[in-house]
Amino acid sequence: MKKNVTVVILAAGLGTRMKSKKAKVLHEAGGYTLLNHIIRAALHVAPAERIVAVVGHQAEQVRESVSEPGIRFAEQEEQKGTGHAVLCARNEAETDSGQLLILNGDGPLLRPETLLRLVENAEAPTRASGGSIVTTEVADPTGYGRIVRDAQNLVAAIVEQKSATTDQLKIREINPGLYCFDAGLFWKYIGEVTPNNAAKEYYLTDMVEILTRHGHPVAPVLVSDESELLGINTRVELAFADKILRARKTRELMLDGVTIENPDSVTIDTQVEVAPDSVIEANVQLRGRTRIGTGCRIGTGSVLRSCEIGDDVTILPYVVAEASAIRAKAQVGPFSRLRMNAEADEGSHIGNFVELKKTKLGRGSKASHLAYLGDATIGAEANIGAGTITCNYDGQKKHQTHIGEGAFVGSNSTLVAPVTIGSGAYTAAGSVITKNVQPDALAIGRARQEEKPQWARKRRQAAELQLTKG
Ligand code: UD1
Ligand code: CA
Numbered sequence: 001m002k003k004n005v006t007v008v009i010l011a012a013g014l015g016t017r018m019k020s021k022k023a024k025v026l027h028e029a030g031g032y033t034l035l036n037h038i039i040r041a042a043l044h045v046a047p048a049e050r051i052v053a054v055v056g057h058q059a060e061q062v063r064e065s066v067s068e069p070g071i072r073f074a075e076q077e078e079q080k081g082t083g084h085a086v087l088c089a090r091n092e093a094e095t096d097s098g099q100l101l102i103l104n105g106d107g108p109l110l111r112p113e114t115l116l117r118l119v120e121n122a123e124a125p126t127r128a129s130g131g132s133i134v135t136t137e138v139a140d141p142t143g144y145g146r147i148v149r150d151a152q153n154l155v156a157a158i159v160e161q162k163s164a165t166t167d168q169l170k171i172r173e174i175n176p177g178l179y180c181f182d183a184g185l186f187w188k189y190i191g192e193v194t195p196n197n198a199a200k201e202y203y204l205t206d207m208v209e210i211l212t213r214h215g216h217p218v219a220p221v222l223v224s225d226e227s228e229l230l231g232i233n234t235r236v237e238l239a240f241a242d243k244i245l246r247a248r249k250t251r252e253l254m255l256d257g258v259t260i261e262n263p264d265s266v267t268i269d270t271q272v273e274v275a276p277d278s279v280i281e282a283n284v285q286l287r288g289r290t291r292i293g294t295g296c297r298i299g300t301g302s303v304l305r306s307c308e309i310g311d312d313v314t315i316l317p318y319v320v321a322e323a324s325a326i327r328a329k330a331q332v333g334p335f336s337r338l339r340m341n342a343e344a345d346e347g348s349h350i351g352n353f354v355e356l357k358k359t360k361l362g363r364g365s366k367a368s369h370l371a372y373l374g375d376a377t378i379g380a381e382a383n384i385g386a387g388t389i390t391c392n393y394d395g396q397k398k399h400q401t402h403i404g405e406g407a408f409v410g411s412n413s414t415l416v417a418p419v420t421i422g423s424g425a426y427t428a429a430g431s432v433i434t435k436n437v438q439p440d441a442l443a444i445g446r447a448r449q450e451e452k453p454q455w456a457r458k459r460r461q462a463a464e465l466q467l468t469k470g
Helices: 033-041 061-065 084-088 112-123 182-192 206-213 235-255 455-469
Strands: 005-011 049-053 071-075 099-104 129-137 143-150 155-160 173-176 178-181 219-222 285-287 303-307 320-322 338-339 349-357 367-374 376-378 390-392 399-405 414-416 419-421
Touching: 005 033, 005 084, 033 049, 033 061, 033 099, 033 112, 049 061, 049 084, 061 071, 084 182, 099 112, 099 182, 112 129, 112 178, 112 219, 129 155, 155 206, 155 219, 178 182, 178 206, 182 206, 206 219, 367 376, 414 419
Parallel strands: 005 049, 005 099, 049 071, 129 219, 285 303, 303 320, 320 338, 338 349, 349 367, 367 390, 376 399, 390 414, 399 419
Antiparallel strands: 099 178, 129 173, 129 178, 143 155, 143 173
């Protein structure tokens, strides 16, 4: 990346038509905020230190939402228009040479190839000296700035909807909000933008006319796929962008060797990674930064958020897992739940209605049915019987349970933490274990069975006697 490009992303607006308390760029499509999408595309033409996001509405949250480290920020306290927003980034972004790439913050579908094309056009030896901007033709241009071409077919001006004449309103070539100006010239003339228009705003779009007037024309880069350039203004457009991003994602994964059954039914976030030869069944949701190895099968209805899944893992239907790791060759499900850094080590087995919270299940260990394992470490090759409960909470504090390697926890054991079950030890079925168990011991913590011969028969006879008397 030798290009001399500085990027300014406009992300200060509220986005009134979203009807939201949340700033527009914080909304998500494809499981990633609008702003993060733009930054991801911008990183193809400039390093993070050369990317400046202009924030205003909910500036703090917007800053925190940016996942790429090193991005710079400038603040626009009052939203006085797109031209004013760029001015607010002057300290961070001004250079006297190179290109200034300005991007609206609300276009998540933008492809990196389009940005590269725009920058290359602005850098070409035959370039227009003012810069280049992307244009596209749309079926319905309502609301967009219209592109007015001059005799040389360059862009003479961008006319905003509110200022356009009846003839100009008919123009279907519009400004999607992607500009690449000569940086030195841009900063030299930006002061000439005034708020003398119907909206009383500083329009960035006026720069085209201003540069042209000073003898520095601006060239159009016409892009044919208008959907790529969609700017999000409403939740309807947000849903449309979400659908496109997810379709792109499943297509990309399939072309990379992942089998997806009924691809329209799955929900896979932009940042998810899946290695080849894994199979994703219908109606699966893969969210956040989930990473899945090769040779896995993810059963229908499973929802995995920010999970790390090793190679050859089998996830049976309806597993819900969050921020957890499932190592190679493990088998999980159906109907299991993992959360808060749970870890199922290599070859382990978690069955139906088993919940793991902040718990590590060791290599080859099994918890096959109906268990709650919270704040616990379980060694390798241990067996956790059906109905085992770690009583990790005393109403005030959480406590740890340690279960050693090769231990056998009998069905329906109640392990009152803090407690340690030594390696190779047994607990008898139905035990309430309140004290540590030594390695290789058997702990029985239940009332001894007592039998009263003929008790039931006598009880029935007594009841019959009562009846005949009555
Ligand atoms: C803008 C363009 C219009 C173009 C359209 C494409 C102007 C004057 N008009 O109009 O030609 O067709 O985008 O979608 O630029 N923003 C700020 N600070 C502000 C105002 C806006 O940071 O003071 C940011 C917004 O957060 C948004 C972007 O700039 O990310 C565009 O703003 P928006 O209000 O959506 O502009 P449009 O009216 O759609
Ligand atoms: Ca807009």
